[in-house]
Amino acid sequence: MLNSSFEFFPFMKKAISIGIIVAAVAVGIGLASPLFYERQIDEPLPVALNKIEEGLTLEKFTNMEDSAQESLVQKMPEKTKAMIMEEMAKTESQVSEEMSDDSVSVLKTGEFEGLVGHKAMGTAKTIMVGDATYLRFENFEVTNGPDLRVYLTPGGDVKQGIHLEKLKGSKGDQNYLLEGIDTDTYDTVVIYCQPFGVYFGQAMLS
Structure with a gap:
């Protein structure tokens, strides 16, 4: 009887050890599961x-x-x-600025295209109204972003470009006054996320 108990004991120790290992693995899998990970980052x-x-x-x-x-x-x-x-x-800011057709001369035009996975569409124009020159967006729409800015640049390079002002709206017609800017040199409009340094869209004027 003593011998059989002694023989059984190693098997019992092995079973307990296996049980502990299985439990530890289960806990490890649980901690590494997608559900737990989502809780950590959500x-x-x-x-x-x-x-x-x-x-x-x-x-x-x-x-x-x-x-x-x-x-x-x-x-x-x-x-x-x-x-x-x-x-x-997820949001959009809409604007609608009209421009009288009287005495308007269209100088250059270009079509917007999205950049870096963002959507951008519509037409950019440089126009002359009397003695003033404007950059005008028509049927314009761009993916909204934090603190988007309008730049007029040489070939799309914001670092070499001229900051006009904050984008008035992510959707709709809008006008930006151009004062003393050579649009032959600064030929590309860029929509730029100022804080994160991300290009959202551009239009080459010709």
Whole structure:
């Protein structure tokens, strides 16, 4: 009887060891499962922004001065940037600016195209109205983004370009005054996300 108990004990130890290993593997699989991983990264945008700076909201971020934006972007995780882009893409800001046909001369035109996975469409024109020159967008639409700007550039290079102003709307006709800009040199309109340095669309004028 003593011998049979002694023989059974190693098997029992082995069974317990196997049970512990299986349990540990199960816990490991559970921690590494997609569901657990999603819980770790599925952080709402307001929470993510508040971690960067207390009280920071998407509206505050998009309306900040450039220097303040740059400071925040330097410490912003890539996933937070992606969330901002995704949230802004869900919205649109519409504008409709008319331009009288009286005494309007069309100088150059170009069609918008999207860049870096963003949508952009419509027509860009440089027009003369009296003594003033304007850049006009017609039937325009672009994927919305944080703090989009309008640049007139040589060949699409924002670093060498002239910043006109903030984009008035992600959809609709709009006008931008051009003062003393040589449109033969600065021949490409660029829609540019200022805080993240991302090109959204462009139109080459000819």
